[in-house]
Amino acid sequence: MGPDSETRHRRIRSGWVLSMALALGVLGFVAAAQWNSEVQRASYTTSAQQALSAQALTLEQEQEALQVQLAGVEADLTEIQHQSEGSQTALAEVNRAVGEARLAAGLTAVSGPGMVIEIADSRRTVPAGENPANYIVLADDLRDLVVALWHAGAEAITINGERLVATSSIYGVGSAVLVNTGFLSPPFRIEAIGPDDLEERFRVDAAYLGRVAQRIEAFDLEFATLSADDLQLPAFIGSTSLRWAVPVEEAP
Amino acid sequence: MRTWVAQVSLALIAMLIGITLVAQFRSQARPTALSSLPVAELSTRIQTLSDANRQLRTALAEQRDLLEAYQAAGAQGFSALDVSREEVRRIRAFAGLSGVEGQGILVRVSGSLDAIAVNDLLNELRNAGAEALSLDDVRVTASSVVVQGARTLEIDNVAIGRTFTLVAIGDADGLVAALQRPGGIVTQLEQFVRATITVSPTEALHLPATARDLAPRAAVPVE
Numbered sequence: 001m002g003p004d005s006e007t008r009h010r011r012i013r014s015g016w017v018l019s020m021a022l023a024l025g026v027l028g029f030v031a032a033a034q035w036n037s038e039v040q041r042a043s044y045t046t047s048a049q050q051a052l053s054a055q056a057l058t059l060e061q062e063q064e065a066l067q068v069q070l071a072g073v074e075a076d077l078t079e080i081q082h083q084s085e086g087s088q089t090a091l092a093e094v095n096r097a098v099g100e101a102r103l104a105a106g107l108t109a110v111s112g113p114g115m116v117i118e119i120a121d122s123r124r125t126v127p128a129g130e131n132p133a134n135y136i137v138l139a140d141d142l143r144d145l146v147v148a149l150w151h152a153g154a155e156a157i158t159i160n161g162e163r164l165v166a167t168s169s170i171y172g173v174g175s176a177v178l179v180n181t182g183f184l185s186p187p188f189r190i191e192a193i194g195p196d197d198l199e200e201r202f203r204v205d206a207a208y209l210g211r212v213a214q215r216i217e218a219f220d221l222e223f224a225t226l227s228a229d230d231l232q233l234p235a236f237i238g239s240t241s242l243r244w245a246v247p248v249e250e251a252p
Numbered sequence: 253m254r255t256w257v258a259q260v261s262l263a264l265i266a267m268l269i270g271i272t273l274v275a276q277f278r279s280q281a282r283p284t285a286l287s288s289l290p291v292a293e294l295s296t297r298i299q300t301l302s303d304a305n306r307q308l309r310t311a312l313a314e315q316r317d318l319l320e321a322y323q324a325a326g327a328q329g330f331s332a333l334d335v336s337r338e339e340v341r342r343i344r345a346f347a348g349l350s351g352v353e354g355q356g357i358l359v360r361v362s363g364s365l366d367a368i369a370v371n372d373l374l375n376e377l378r379n380a381g382a383e384a385l386s387l388d389d390v391r392v393t394a395s396s397v398v399v400q401g402a403r404t405l406e407i408d409n410v411a412i413g414r415t416f417t418l419v420a421i422g423d424a425d426g427l428v429a430a431l432q433r434p435g436g437i438v439t440q441l442e443q444f445v446r447a448t449i450t451v452s453p454t455e456a457l458h459l460p461a462t463a464r465d466l467a468p469r470a471a472v473p474v475e
Contacts, residue, residue, distance in 0.1 A: 052294035053286040059301035060286075066308040073315040080322045081336065094336040099473075101340055104466035105347035106394060109474040147371055150395040155468040166348050166394045169379035173300060174293030178379075181304035183297060193471040206400060211368065232474060239311035240343065245352035245383040245421040247345035248458070 063181060067237045074107070074235070106165040107240065110156050111232045112193040115202065117145055120187035120222035135219050137186050139172035141212045142179075145190055146170065148208035152201035154192040156233050160184045163236040180238050187222065191231050199227045345384070348393040348462045352384045356421035356457050357428055363447025364414065367405055370398040373418065376437045380430030382420035384459050388412055391462040408464055424453035 081095040102108045119142075122135040142159060149157055157164045162179040169178075176183040192198060202208060202225070216223045289297070318335065325331035344350040359373070374392060377385060385392035390410050398407045405412040420427055431438050431451050441447045 046291070049289075049291050049294065050287070052291060052298060053289065056286050056289075056294055056297050056301060059298060059305060063301060063305050063308065066305060066312060070308060070312050070315065073312065073319055076319055077315065077322070077339075080319070081339075091333045091336060094333060094340060097340045098336055098343065100467065101343040101347060101349060103468065103471075103473055104349060105343050107343065110468065110471035111474050112468075112471040114470070143371065143375060144368070147367075147397045147399070150397045151399050154395070155471045164394055166346060166392070167378055167383065168394065169375045171375070171379045173296055174289065176297070178300060181301075181308065183300075193468075195470055207367070207397070233471075239307040240346045241307075241311055241314055242342060242345055242352070242383050244354045244356065244423060245345060245459075246354050247341045248351040248353050 060183075071235075071237050074237070078102075102235075105240070106156065106163050106236045109233065109235045110193060111230060112155075113196055113198075113229050114154070114191065114193040114227075114231045115149075115199040116226045116228055116231070117149075117190040117192075118187055118222070118224045119145070119190070119216070122220045123222065124220045134215075135221075136175075137177075137188060137221060139170050139177045141215060141221070142177060142188060142190070143170045144207050144210070144212035148202050148205040148212075149190070149192045149194070149198070151207055152194065152198055152205050154194040154198060156193045158191050158233045160189055161234060163234055165236045165238075165240075168236075180236070191228075191233055193231055193233060199225055344461075347466060348384070348391045348396075349466060351391075351459060351461045352421060353456065353458045354383075354421045355424050355453075355455050356382070356419065357424050357431075358452045358454050358457070359418040359420070359431070360415070360450045360452075361418065361447055362415040362449075363441075363445055365405075365441065365445055365447055367398045367400050369441055369445055369447075370405060370407075370412070373437060373441070374398070376430060377418070377420045377422075377427065380422070380427050382422040382427060384421040386419045386459045388416045389460060391460050393462050393464065393466060395466075396462075408462070419457050419459055421457055421459060427451075428453055 078099075081098050099108070103110070119137050121137055124135060126132045126135050146157060146159070146164065159170070159177075159179050160182070162168075162182050162184065164179075168180055171178045173183065176185055177188070178184070195201075215221060286294070318339065321335045322332055325335060341350070345352050359377075361370075361373075365373075370387075374385060374387070387396075387398070387407050388410070390396070390407050392407070396408050398405055398412070400406075401411060403411070404414075428451055430436065431449075438449050438451065442449060
């Protein structure tokens with residue numbers, strides 16, 4: 001083996017050593033990050049946390065049961081009002097007004113053309129030093145999408161099945177988004193009934209282009225839209241009681 | 253031989269990096285299962301769920317009373333008529349189709365708020381339990397949104413000036429507390445948008461009905 005050959009072999013060995021060191025360095029860094037997050041996660045599983053999550057689960061189940069019961073009573077009421085429509089003129093007229101008011105208020109299930117939006121957290125790995133919150137869907141994003149939809153002419157909107165009404169808010173609570181009484185998690189599916197060109201109008205709306213579209217692009221949030229010929233949206237199931245607001249209009 | 257060993261070693265390291273990266277990515281994802289939520293978030297969720305369930309129980313009791321009233325009315329058409337009239341009044345007020353009055357708060361805003369900020373303010377009031385809202389005498393309905401018009405902000409095609417008044421009917425103490433909590437929306441807007449916001453609890457407020465026709469054109473009721 002001549003000196004040239006030895007030098008070449010030494011260079012190749014140095015290259016391998018460098019590559020291996022680099023790979024091991026990356027592995028060490030990622031493993032450390034992973035270990036840290038595991039430690040953090042393990043610290044969550046305290047007995048207090050277990051008790052609280054069991055309590056939250058019980059409350060969620062109770063809420064589902066209450067909503068089913070409320071939907072049943074609402075259906076019985078609608079049935080009675082429908083039955084009386086044909087009986088007496090005055091009663092029939094008032095019950096038609098009840099039906100119209102329920103439709104306008106979002107208390108009736110509806111169908112029609114419209115669009116569907118699906119949005120979910122980014123699949124991209126959060127780069128070191130960046131805020132992980134940038135890569136998840138925020139309540140702000142859903143609000144922007146809903147504002148754009150209403151402005152584009154939507155007549156009825158649901159988010160993961162929660163129908164939006166006059167008292168609905170979209171609120172970030174920890175890692176979940178609270179809509180009406182439901183804690184929603186991604187992927188978020190927004191369905192909207194409106195004019196045939198709803199999707200085109202939505203796509204150029206300033207409320208969509210202003211912030212959420214930029215976040216979708218910048219942080220690679222999962223996002224898709226689809227026009228639909230026949231959507232079915234459920235009625236709002238929840239409290240419509242007015243405790244503080246007193247109607248001032250005379251009934252028809 | 254050496255090359256073979258080096259290739260296998262590199263392949264193993266690459267595989268380990270891949271597995272660890274996937275695990276790391278998963279651990280960065282937002283926790284969605286209840287059991288993985290932090291204690292503070294669980295406490296907030298329990299409080300919110302308890303409040304919501306209380307509201308749902310009240311609503312259920314009221315709707316059952318209404319159903320009983322109909323059933324008791326039976327063939328007596330006049331009683332059923334009264335029940336239905338009350339139902340129309342309540343639902344029209346809920347939707348914004350009729351005027352309402354009651355206690356609540358007046359929020360006077362002055363400054364260069366953009367559409368997002370005003371929509372956030374409306375959202376905050378709804379979340380705090382406002383039963384009815386108006387912005388400069390325009391009744392806010394489910395589909396009322398603030399947008400940037402050609403010159404000024406607009407709601408339901410009505411221009412909003414740099415100074416405007418929001419009226420919310422609801423529990424005045426609760427609404428004030430929600431808006432003025434430390435780090436809340438009023439603090440944020442005053443700091444970041446340079447707005448002046450005054451919140452005043454008021455005993456007797458009146459909100460008009462919406463001027464819009466809320467009857468849907470594309471959406472039809474499902475029987």
